[in-house]
Amino acid sequence: MKGTPWSDGVPGVTQQPIEPYGSFTYKFKATQYGSYWYHAHFRGQIEDGLYGPIVIHPRPGDPKPFHLISDDPETIHALEEAERNVVPLVIADFTHITSSAKWDMSVAAGVEDSCYDSILFNGKGSVQCLPADEITSLLNEGQKGLLAIAPGSSFTDKAALLPGTFEGCEETKGQVEVIKPSCEDDEWIAIDIVGAINFVTGVVSIDEHDMWVYAMDGSYIEPQKVQAIVVANGDRYSVLVKLEKAGDFKIRMNAVSAPQMISGHAILSVGGASGYGDSDPYVNYVGVPLTKDVVFFNQNTAFPYPPDPISPTADALFHLSMKIDGASYLWALNSSRLMPIDLDAGQPVLFNPDFDEHNNITLSTKFNTWVDLVFFASVFPQPPHPIHKHGTKMYQIGSGTGPFKWDSVEEAIKEIPDQFNLVNPPRRDAFTSLPATDDVTWVVVRYHASNPGRDR
Numbered sequence: 001m002k003g004t005p006w007s008d009g010v011p012g013v014t015q016q017p018i019e020p021y022g023s024f025t026y027k028f029k030a031t032q033y034g035s036y037w038y039h040a041h042f043r044g045q046i047e048d049g050l051y052g053p054i055v056i057h058p059r060p061g062d063p064k065p066f067h068l069i070s071d072d073p074e075t076i077h078a079l080e081e082a083e084r085n086v087v088p089l090v091i092a093d094f095t096h097i098t099s100s101a102k103w104d105m106s107v108a109a110g111v112e113d114s115c116y117d118s119i120l121f122n123g124k125g126s127v128q129c130l131p132a133d134e135i136t137s138l139l140n141e142g143q144k145g146l147l148a149i150a151p152g153s154s155f156t157d158k159a160a161l162l163p164g165t166f167e168g169c170e171e172t173k174g175q176v177e178v179i180k181p182s183c184e185d186d187e188w189i190a191i192d193i194v195g196a197i198n199f200v201t202g203v204v205s206i207d208e209h210d211m212w213v214y215a216m217d218g219s220y221i222e223p224q225k226v227q228a229i230v231v232a233n234g235d236r237y238s239v240l241v242k243l244e245k246a247g248d249f250k251i252r253m254n255a256v257s258a259p260q261m262i263s264g265h266a267i268l269s270v271g272g273a274s275g276y277g278d279s280d281p282y283v284n285y286v287g288v289p290l291t292k293d294v295v296f297f298n299q300n301t302a303f304p305y306p307p308d309p310i311s312p313t314a315d316a317l318f319h320l321s322m323k324i325d326g327a328s329y330l331w332a333l334n335s336s337r338l339m340p341i342d343l344d345a346g347q348p349v350l351f352n353p354d355f356d357e358h359n360n361i362t363l364s365t366k367f368n369t370w371v372d373l374v375f376f377a378s379v380f381p382q383p384p385h386p387i388h389k390h391g392t393k394m395y396q397i398g399s400g401t402g403p404f405k406w407d408s409v410e411e412a413i414k415e416i417p418d419q420f421n422l423v424n425p426p427r428r429d430a431f432t433s434l435p436a437t438d439d440v441t442w443v444v445v446r447y448h449a450s451n452p453g454r455d456r
């Protein structure tokens, strides 16, 4: 949104909410390329299905990392052709009640309803139900720990934690999304995996196929050959897949987040097959690899391509302390809750910046400076948080356990150099903070304040 910050779409921050039956046209110049998406930013409206993919193609001549996948010119040509025909695969966790009904229920119960009915792929999917004995056998240590806190509770057949609220899983026969190469004899297909997810973090895999991850959050990386990617909300992973055999192969999303066992799939159909025959998975129902050879995508080695040097020092550092505030579904940054009740009504912050308001969650920075943000999980236990940033990308430069007790990253590096990467850190617009299990934790991101506000 360079030059058009009012088209960023955040009620209370860049615009007032759009009235029912009203309209607002978002106009912007596409200055980046890659895999992006749009979604409602008003309360839980994204859960009601207001989202979709955006594909912005690079200019001819923009440097691509495909020679790191193969040095054969014909293969590189095929990879470029596949990228031109990239297929978005938007994954979402879906519930059969509206977001506002769900919110009211959570408030009434005093506990977040974090259970979904199905996983959708480009809007298609079905409800799957697990028998109770299978749920019990698939429980991980974390889930067993949660159940131990509340004696008498169990994972229900919708695999939720609260008895009496979530029972009654009924399977449905919805449509299945089928992904095919644009030509039947294509040797490669490119897929933009878009995590349009509300709550579920899951493992994405394609049965019997490697994925070459060549871009993360819309930016090229040094490609990684993997069989599984952990996808959280907001994440995008662009993958190239070699099509070597005909058949139907499941593209799976298997939840690994604590509250619910849920899974869904689309189909990669190769060579004209679409009978939805069985294929061999890499992971089980709860995302655990079935053999020790399964390679997971590693964000720490997702080096930007071409190299994208960052400033070795920052001009400012801000602390953003994260904690539960009052109820399991209420979170706060620096003691200010998300979505204060008057946020929708007032002047958007973009047009009325008041830096004393909202307990320092409005951060003032100077144009063309480098800024460090410390995301501090200040109480434990605390789950990992999906963080995303508008306006500019950020580089995840360090993380650790315990309090962040330094005034700058430079000082921290003197003591714990191994916990920082200032050379080629992952470049993201969405990431997941460290869980705080037995202690507080922190993650530091650095970004260049290169996207001015409304006055430029």
Ligand SMILES: [Cu+2]
Residues within 6 Å of the ligand: 041, 388, 390
């Ligand atoms: Cu946002």
